[in-house]
Amino acid sequence: MEYRTIGKTGMNISCLSFGASSLGGVFHEVDEKKGIKAVFTAIEHGINFIDVSPYYGYYKAETVLGKALKDIPRNAYFLSTKVGRYGQNGVNTWNYSGKRAKESVYESMQRLHVDFFDIINVHDIEFADLNQVVNETLPALVELKKEGVVKHVGITDLQLENLKWVVDHVPTGTVESILNFCHFCLNDDKLTDFLDYFESKGVGVINASPFAMGLLSMRGVPDWHPAPKELVEACKRAADFCNKKRYPIEKLAIQYAVSNPRVTTTLFSSANPDNVLRNIQYVEEPINTDLVNEVQKIIGNQMRVSWKNT
Incomplete structure (x- = not known):
């Protein structure tokens, strides 16, 4: 496993990292025991960064992650969670107030059985008033940083332009990392356009969703996937092509996602x-760059076609 330092945090984290949304049954029903074992498997095979949110599975x-972490030494992993996006009984809710952000951090600490977080992210800022994020949410998290509850502060969003806007409007060093998803994968490399900017600000870059929320998989997308039909069809053709080459598109996708050393880590x-172990094995093998080029030609004019967050 390759390790990279995220921004100026000093955190040396695995290039592939564990996103815990699946533990909340976000994509399908989850076997809790298997989910806990998945966490153990990740840590045992070199992954040392875990990301979660109170929003995942409400x-x-x-x-569930907290049940796993009780049996893992705290110095074996870096942990991030989020504030701002929540939900209950199938209904999404958002609250980006400073007061709620602080409360949320302490609630997450209890669920996860930890006494500090390595990173706290403001979650999906496109749903917020960005001025509130700048003037209220982030300052509240900076206060927790001064108290030692939080080591570093970040923001997440699908829209790269929102991430840049917030970094531009806060004091230097306030935002130490950004988490962006679906913009550094086989069908969309828009994140690369922003790397110079984030590096100039000392902001570390976390990538997420190497399979583009199922677009880059043989299983295909769930019914709720927001991608336009033409993009779904193009990615299906690419997946079928990889299958004929006996090179699963999932393997190519995750190898591609970790291929740029300027992107610190990729969350899956x-x-x-078994899937955790398979993905770890994939990133330890060399990528087939010729196949990358062929796949991207198949995707063609659907490259960088995106969608709104949901």
Whole structure:
């Protein structure tokens, strides 16, 4: 496993990291015991960064992850969670107030059985008033940083422009990392356009969703996937092509996602320990760059076609 330092945090983290959304049954029902084993498998095979959120499974992901973390030494992993996006009984809610952000951090600490977080992220800022994020949410998290509850502060979003806007409007060093998803994968490399900017600000870059929320998989996308039909069809053709080459598109996708050393780490999510181990094995093998080029030609004019967050 390759390790890279994220921004100026000093955190040396695995290039592939564990996203815990699957533990909340976000994509399908989860076997809790298998989910806990998936966490153990990740740590045992070199992954040392875990990301979660109270929003995933409406607190369930944090709860299940907490059961696993009770039996893992705290110095064996870096942990991030989020504030701002929540939900209950199938209804999404958002609250980016400073007061709620602080409360949320302490609630997450209880669910996860930890006494500090390595990173706290403001979650999906496109749903927030960005001025509130700048003037209220982030200052509240900086206060927790001064108290030692939080070591580093970050922001997450699908829209790269929002991430840049917030970094531009806060004091230097406030935002130490950004987490962006679906913009550094086989069908969309838009994140590369922003790397110079984030590096100039000393902001570390976390990539997520190497399979583009299922676009880059043989299983295909779930019904709720927001991608336009033409993009779904193009990625299906690419997946079929890889299958004929006996090179699973999932393998190519995850290898591609970790291929740029300027992107510190890529989060994937699985509650299946076999899938976790398979993905780790994939990144330890050399990527077939010729196949990358062929796949991207198949995707063609659907490259960099995105969608709105949901």
